[in-house]
Amino acid sequence: MPTLLHRPYLPFAFAVLVFVAASSRAEDIDIFSGIDAQNELPNVLIIWDSSANWGADINVPNCSYSDGSGGPKATSPNKEQGKKFAIEKCAIYNVIVALPLNDDGTARFNVGLMLFNESGSAQGGYPRKQFLPLTAANKTLLLNTIRNIAVNDDKANNGPYSQAMQEAYLMFARKAPYRGTLGTKWDPAAVAGGKYVGAPGNGCGNNHIIWVSNGSPNENNTDALSVLQSDAANTTQLVYPSTYITNSDQADWADEFARWMRGVDVSSMDGVQSITTHAVAVVGASSDGLYPNFIRAIAIQGGGQYYAASNIDQLVAALLNIFNSIQAVDSVFASSSLPISVNAQGTYKNQVFVGMFRPDQQARPRWYGNLKQYQMLYDPATDTLDLGDSLGNPALNAATGFFRPSAVSYWTSASNFWVNDPKGKPKSASDAPDGEVVEKGGVAEKLRIKYATNQSARTVLTCMSCPDGTTLTLANSEKFADANTAITAAMLGAADATERTSIIGWVRGNDNNGDELGPGSPTTVRPSIHGDVLHSRPAVVDYGGSIGTIVFYGGNDGMVHAIDGNQTTGAPGQELWAFVPSEMFGRFKRLRGDLPVIKFPSTPPGTVATPRDYFVDGSITVYERLDANKAPQQVVIYVAMRRGGRFLYAFDVTDPSTPKMLWRKSNASISVLGQTWSDPRVTSVLGYSNPVLVMGAGYDPSAEDAIPPGTTTMGNAVVVLDALDGSLVKTLATDRPVPGAVALLDSDFDGYTDRAYAVDAGANVYRIDFETAGGGTSSGVWTIAKFAALNATGRKFFYAPDVVQTKLFTAILVGSGDREKPLATVTADRFYTLLDYKVTKGAPSASPLTNASLVPNDGALPYTGNPAGCYLDLDVRGEKAVTAAVSTGGYSYFSTNRPTPPSTTSCSNNLGL
Numbered sequence: 019m020p021t022l023l024h025r026p027y028l029p030f031a032f033a034v035l036v037f038v039a040a041s042s043r044a045e046d047i048d049i050f051s052g053i054d055a056q057n058e059l060p061n062v063l064i065i066w067d068s069s070a071n072w073g074a075d076i077n078v079p080n081c082s083y084s085d086g087s088g089g090p091k092a093t094s095p096n097k098e099q100g101k102k103f104a105i106e107k108c109a110i111y112n113v114i115v116a117l118p119l120n121d122d123g124t125a126r127f128n129v130g131l132m133l134f135n136e137s138g139s140a141q142g143g144y145p146r147k148q149f150l151p152l153t154a155a156n157k158t159l160l161l162n163t164i165r166n167i168a169v170n171d172d173k174a175n176n177g178p179y180s181q182a183m184q185e186a187y188l189m190f191a192r193k194a195p196y197r198g199t200l201g202t203k204w205d206p207a208a209v210a211g212g213k214y215v216g217a218p219g220n221g222c223g224n225n226h227i228i229w230v231s232n233g234s235p236n237e238n239n240t241d242a243l244s245v246l247q248s249d250a251a252n253t254t255q256l257v258y259p260s261t262y263i264t265n266s267d268q269a270d271w272a273d274e275f276a277r278w279m280r281g282v283d284v285s286s287m288d289g290v291q292s293i294t295t296h297a298v299a300v301v302g303a304s305s306d307g308l309y310p311n312f313i314r315a316i317a318i319q320g321g322g323q324y325y326a327a328s329n330i331d332q333l334v335a336a337l338l339n340i341f342n343s344i345q346a347v348d349s350v351f352a353s354s355s356l357p358i359s360v361n362a363q364g365t366y367k368n369q370v371f372v373g374m375f376r377p378d379q380q381a382r383p384r385w386y387g388n389l390k391q392y393q394m395l396y397d398p399a400t401d402t403l404d405l406g407d408s409l410g411n412p413a414l415n416a417a418t419g420f421f422r423p424s425a426v427s428y429w430t431s432a433s434n435f436w437v438n439d440p441k442g443k444p445k446s447a448s449d450a451p452d453g454e455v456v457e458k459g460g461v462a463e464k465l466r467i468k469y470a471t472n473q474s475a476r477t478v479l480t481c482m483s484c485p486d487g488t489t490l491t492l493a494n495s496e497k498f499a500d501a502n503t504a505i506t507a508a509m510l511g512a513a514d515a516t517e518r519t520s521i522i523g524w525v526r527g528n529d530n531n532g533d534e535l536g537p538g539s540p541t542t543v544r545p546s547i548h549g550d551v552l553h554s555r556p557a558v559v560d561y562g563g564s565i566g567t568i569v570f571y572g573g574n575d576g577m578v579h580a581i582d583g584n585q586t587t588g589a590p591g592q593e594l595w596a597f598v599p600s601e602m603f604g605r606f607k608r609l610r611g612d613l614p615v616i617k618f619p620s621t622p623p624g625t626v627a628t629p630r631d632y633f634v635d636g637s638i639t640v641y642e643r644l645d646a647n648k649a650p651q652q653v654v655i656y657v658a659m660r661r662g663g664r665f666l667y668a669f670d671v672t673d674p675s676t677p678k679m680l681w682r683k684s685n686a687s688i689s690v691l692g693q694t695w696s697d698p699r700v701t702s703v704l705g706y707s708n709p710v711l712v713m714g715a716g717y718d719p720s721a722e723d724a725i726p727p728g729t730t731t732m733g734n735a736v737v738v739l740d741a742l743d744g745s746l747v748k749t750l751a752t753d754r755p756v757p758g759a760v761a762l763l764d765s766d767f768d769g770y771t772d773r774a775y776a777v778d779a780g781a782n783v784y785r786i787d788f789e790t791a792g793g794g795t796s797s798g799v800w801t802i803a804k805f806a807a808l809n810a811t812g813r814k815f816f817y818a819p820d821v822v823q824t825k826l827f828t829a830i831l832v833g834s835g836d837r838e839k840p841l842a843t844v845t846a847d848r849f850y851t852l853l854d855y856k857v858t859k860g861a862p863s864a865s866p867l868t869n870a871s872l873v874p875n876d877g878a879l880p881y882t883g884n885p886a887g888c889y890l891d892l893d894v895r896g897e898k899a900v901t902a903a904v905s906t907g908g909y910s911y912f913s914t915n916r917p918t919p920p921s922t923t924s925c926s927n928n929l930g931l
Contacts, residue, residue, distance in 0.1 A: 058223035060344050061128045061149060063186055064110065064230065066167075068133040069177035071233030072103040073169055074303035081108035081330045084115050087165070096170050102232050102300050103169040109333035110230065111164045116334075117152055117341060125151035126345060128217045130189070130208075131163060134174035134182060135201045141237050142197030143182030145189060148208035149217040172203070179235035179272035179316075180242035183227070183279065183295075187249070190225050190293055191284040192216035196245070221285030226344050228337065229297040229316065234309040235270040242271040251278035256438065258315065259539065267312040276320035277438075281445070294380070295320025296340045302328040318533060319438075321380070342626045343380060343615050368393050370405060371558060371569050371583060373551030376456040381615040383608060383630055387550030387573055389581060390452070390460035391428035391591070408585075423453035429591030430459030435466060439535035439545070461581055462548035464591040465527065470541050473527040474499070477595040478577070479677070486681040486744070490597070498522065498598045509600075511607040524610045525576065525598070531610050549575025549609075549633070553660050557638040558583060561674060562649055568594070568674045570655050572634030576602040576609070578657055578667070580674060594675050601663050601684075605631040636660035637759075641700040641709060641741055654680060654741065656711060658694040664716065664732070666694050668744060681744035685732065688746055692716030692733025697759035697818070700741050701771040703788045705795030709741040714756025714776060715749075722755060722779050723838060726812065730754055736776050736786060736802065750802035754780030758902070759818035763828070765857065772859055775830050777815035781808040782866075783830060783852060791860035806852050806867040808834070812845045817902035820910065828854040829887075831905060833912050835898025841917045843896030849903070849912065852887040 066072075080099040082089035090098035090107050098104045118126060130149040135142050147163045150156040185198045194213050198204055208215055217223060246253055256273050276295040285291035297317040299310035310326050317324035323343060325336035370392045378385050392413050395406035407413040407425040415422050423443040430450045437447040441455045452459030469476050479490045480498040482505070490496045495504060500522050507518040520530050529536055529544035536545055554572035561568060567583035577596040584590045608614075608631060617627035636658030643652040650672065657667040665684035669677045685691040696714030703710055715735040721728040733755030738748040756778045763773040774786040783806035790799050819832040833849040836842065850872070856862040871886040892898070896917045903912040 058219040059125055059128045059151060059217075060224045060226060061130075061190065061217035062226045062228060062341070062344060063130045063132055063149070063189065064228045065132045065143065065182055065186060066106065066110065066230050067177060067179075067232045068136075068167075068172055068174050069232060069236065070173055070175060071177065071303075071305075072101070072106065073173065074102050074232065074305060075100060076102050076105070076300075076302040076328070078105055078302070078329050081105055083108060083165075084112040085161075091168075096168060098169045101169065102303065105327075105330040105333055106230055106232075106300060107164065107167065108330050109327075109337060111161060112330075112334055113337040113341065114152070114157055114160055114164070116338065117157075119152070119154065123153065125153045125156070127152045127341070128219075128223065129160060130217070131160065132182060132186060132189075133167070133172060133203075134176070134178055135197060136172055136203065137175045139174075139201040140197045141176055141178035141181050141241070142200070143178070143185040144198040144201055144204040145185075145208040145214075146203060146205060148205045148215065149189075151218055176237055177233065177235045178237035178242075179270060180239075180275050181237060181245065183272060183275040184242075184245045184249070186227055187275075187279055187282065187284070187293065189214045189216060191282075221287050221291060223291075224344070225284060225291060225293040226322070226340075227279075227293060227295045227320070228340055229295065229313065230333075230337075231297060231299050231309075231313045233303075233305065234264070234267050234307070234312065235272055237270065239269050239271060242275075246271055246274060246278065249278065249282075251275075251282075252440070254437075256315070256319070257538065258311075262308065263312045263315060264308050267309065270312075273312070273315045273319045276316045280319065280321045293320075294322045296322035296324070298325045298327055298333060298336045298340075300328070300333060301326050314532070318535060324533075339613075339626070343382075343613075345625050367560070367567075369558070369567060369583065369585065370394060371556040371571075373554060373556055373571055373573075374456045374460075375550030375552045375574075381618075381627075382612045383614075383616055384546055384612045385550035385552075385574065386457040386462075386546055387548050387552075387575070388456050388458075388460040388462040389548075389551060389556060389569065389571060389579070390430075391583065391585065393428075421454040424451050425453050426451045427459050428585050429461065429464055431463070433463065433467075435463070435537050435541075435545075436535075437537050457545060457548070460548075461579070461591055461593065465547045465593060466543050466545070468592065469527050469547070470543050473523065473543060476526055476593070478526055478598060479595055480505070480598045480600055481679045482600040484679060487678060489676060489678045490595075491676070498525065505603070509603045511604050517607075521606050521610055525606050531612075533612060547575075549573040549577070552632075553635045553637075555637050557640045557655060559640055559642065559650065559653055559671070559674070561653075564588070565674060568671075570638050570640075570657075570671070572636065572638065572657060572659075572662075574631075574633045574635055574662075576606060576633040578634050578638075578669075580671070580677070595677065597669070597677065599634065599659075599663075599665075599667065601665060602633050605633065632659070632661035632663075634659060635662045636694055637697040639698040639700060639711075654700075656698040656700070656741075658696065658698060658713075660695050661693055661717075661719070664691050664693055666691075666698070666713075668741075680742070683739065683744050683746075688715075688737060688749075690715045690732060690735045690737070690749060690751075692718050692755055693757075695757035699760055699762055701762050702769065703795070704770045704772070705788075706740075706747065706797065708743070710747060711739040711741040712760050712762065712771075712774060713737060713739075714758055714760060714778075715752075716755060717757040717779075718755040722814070722836075725839075725842075727754075727779070733757070734778070736760055736774075736784070738797070738800075748797045748800055750784075750786060750800065752776065752778045752784060752802070753782055753804075754778040757816050760786070761819050761821045761830075763821055763823065765823065765828075765859070773828075775805070775819050775821055776802075777817075777819055777832055779814045779816070781813040781815055781834055782806065783808070783815075783819065783832065785854065785856075785862060787859065787861050789859045791858060801861040803861050804866045805830070805854060805862065806850075806871075808848075808850065808867075808869055810869050812836075813847055817899065820903040820905050822905050822910075823857075826855065826857070828857060829905075830854060831903040831910050831912075833892075833899025833903060833914070835892075835900060835914070837898060837900055840898065840900075840915060841896075843894075843917055845898075846895055847892045847898050848889040849892065849899060850887060850889045851910075853885065855884055 090104040092099040131147040279293040299313040314324040327333035408428045413425040433449040478498040512518040527547040556571040569581045569583040580594040639656045641654040668680040698713040716733040718733045736750040772789045785805045813834040822829040830852040834847040875890045901913040
């Protein structure tokens with residue numbers, strides 16, 4: 019729960035507000051990583067389609083087992099080679115051989131095997147092999163089982179897909195068998211006391227089905243429907259074009275079973291432990307027809323992956339890819355307890371704009387995101403302000419801090435868009451209420467409505483080689499569209515012109531990858547049209563008049579967005595335009611394909627995973643020049659990228675509907691520039707005619723992501739740019755990278771910044787002077803001096819210091835903590851108050867403060883003389899400052915996050931306190 023240390027502001031006293039994770043703005047996606055709270059293995063049930071279709075002839079070479087123990091039968095009678103059965107038997111066998119163990123020989127998966135009931139038994143599936151932790155010994159048992167399966171002796175006459183899925187559900191849920199024990203070949207180890215034993219463990223492992231399919235289902239659909247109804251599942255039948263999926267396949271209930279199992283809870287532990295369904299269609303027989311499309315639909319409805327395979331190599335690769343993703347999911351986003359996380363809020367008047375993101379539970383790179391608007395509500399009974407929705411009701415659950423399921427944000431309306439993928443509590447096909455569901459309502463819904471059937475009208479701009487000052491229009495050279503031939507296939511990493519067109523269309527919002535659950539024809543817009551807003555903070559400008567409020571922000575969909583931020587007037591919630599930096603082009607192919615999965619520190623060795631690609635993920639700063647009536651005369655936004663890159667864009671948005679690409683800078687022209695994390699700050703200084711932009715030179719991932727940190731190669735400076743033309747005015751060197759914003763100070767209140775304070779990733783504090791004691795103001799006399807060196811035990815500063823000015827001293831307040839390693843517990847972090855007694859202009863002459871210069875805030879504080887400052891040890895190792903401090907009304911507030919141990923009653927990762 020949140021804690022509050024509430025003391026009056028004195029040089030040696032702090033008030034520290036510790037928020038829960040949702041309020042503390044988690045600054046790195048590692049906070050979602052880590053092994054499940056119960057550290058359980060993923061449970062994988064392979065359902066092998068043993069219908070007569072597995073005997074279909076297929077023109078492939080004979081296959082063999084990879085351990086040299088032979089292969090399927092190659093001679094008559096009961097010949098197996100040359101049939102689908104053979105490549106499936108070889109592939110499943112060889113994949114089990116290939117699946118890795120941990121270094122200590124323990125298993126990484128629990129694996130079971132299901133077949134259809136053999137001829138003469140009731141339709142359904144049965145456990146040929148109970149779930150086994152896949153150790154070396156258990157591999158041998160499972161391999162022997164696979165080797166002894168025969169094409170004729172074990173075949174079923176029918177393909178009871180739905181009823182096999184019901185049996186699989188009962189196995190995962192540890193319930194009584196349906197038809198799984200009516201034959202003679204079921205594994206007696208799978209049942210005890212009249213119920214399925216289920217997978218080892220207490221029910222926290224992630225659950226997965228892998229279908230290996232040979233053809234269309236063939237079963238008693240009335241029986242299947244009855245079973246689905248008995249499960250109280252959604253029995254609204256999914257409908258597809260008959261030219262895509264045959265009517266007979268559509269009449270089967272397997273895809274509806276997959277849809278239901280994706281949300282059903284099969285464990286008594288806290289949270290929902292559901293079942294993900296993956297599928298592989300084995301193709302190549304003359305009788306295949308359209309059946310692979312139905313198998314794909316099963317996988318899509320089940321939230322899993324789909325592959326088609328026509329030979330053993332393709333089938334092995336498909337199965338290994340699925341196991342690889344399962345392993346990554348279990349290690350990274352296993353049962354994350356955070357349904358949404360509000361990263362940042364932009365506020366204007368009584369308008370609160372919230373950027374949102376939701377990590378993909380399969381650890382895939384494509385995350386849902388949104389921008390939503392709320393308001394502040396005043397409660398006279400408690401004399402407090404709370405976040406409210408568009409209906410005037412509290413938006414947040416006071417007990418949890420998360421959004422109420424009944425909340426309706428501004429711009430959100432009733433719909434039927436989610437008919438094939440209901441969401442919320444209770445599940446609903448409508449966007450309203452949007453509640454805790456990130457992808458419902460807000461700007462995302464506005465985009466889906468406006469471009470539901472045609473995304474070509476969307477204004478998506480770019481600027482590959484246009485000169486500074488270019489007004490961005492829908493001329494071919496400035497639009498991100500198929501018609502812009504300057505966007506080549508090579509830029510997008512596309513194999514050919516067809517893939518180039520598909521990638522461009524997908525980025526614009528077309529659901530051409532076929533892996534999302536939209537409402538179906540005639541809708542062609544993809545549900546994920548709005549990407550995650552992870553670190554970008556909405557910037558809000560009130561233009562007044564008929565324009566009103568405009569919101570600018572970035573997203574990991576590769577775009578800078580400009581949105582009509584009004585509540586009711588104008589075109590509320592509509593996108594004016596989006597801009598795609600050309601530096602992002604090569605990353606879209608992976609985002610569209612949604613693979614490979616994301617690599618995290620907890621990802622096991624051998625997993626095919628790569629670090630997440632970031633896009634427009636940094637802060638946006640606004641510069642406004644106002645006329646005598648306080649109306650905007652010039653408006654410029656500065657867009658940083660964070661991990662999205664080593665560059666910075668400036669747009670003149672004086673006319674918000676027609677942006678101008680004012681300038682862009684990168685490490686090509688400013689060599690010290692790292693990843694642009696620092697919030698740019700615009701100010702005026704004496705001796706320079708234009709406004710200047712002051713920012714930290716950024717982050718050095720190669721040095722600072724390493725443990726221990728490596729040698730700094732970039733980002734180690736404070737840079738000052740001309741805010742209007744982007745030219746470099748001054749570079750002020752630091753020891754380590756400066757990812758945080760720079761705190762500016764006008765010490766004599768003359769309207770010009772004369773001093774600044776910056777901190778770096780080496781826990782150093784710097785004082786910058788823009789004026790000398792003798793009145794010098796040119797950039798040549800600007801100085802930077804190390805004011806404090808506090809890195810005794812690996813501490814780092816990531817956030818701007820807060821500065822409080824008094825007559826006798828300037829107090830610098832800053833908390834340490836490596837926000838890029840939120841789960842680490844090695845460093846003992848602190849919150850500091852440092853006192854700068856040099857209140858006059860000009861560089862200080864004293865030596866830098868050290869930890870030894872300061873006193874602990876333990877209640878025995880000296881108030882005589884000129885103490886240098888003090889520190890507050892954060893309560894536990896691993897607790898980190900995760901926001902900049904804010905000092906007001908005699909108190910200083912900052913947020914921290916503590917890694918906390920897992921709960922014994924929950925399957926969820928604990929994201930900290």
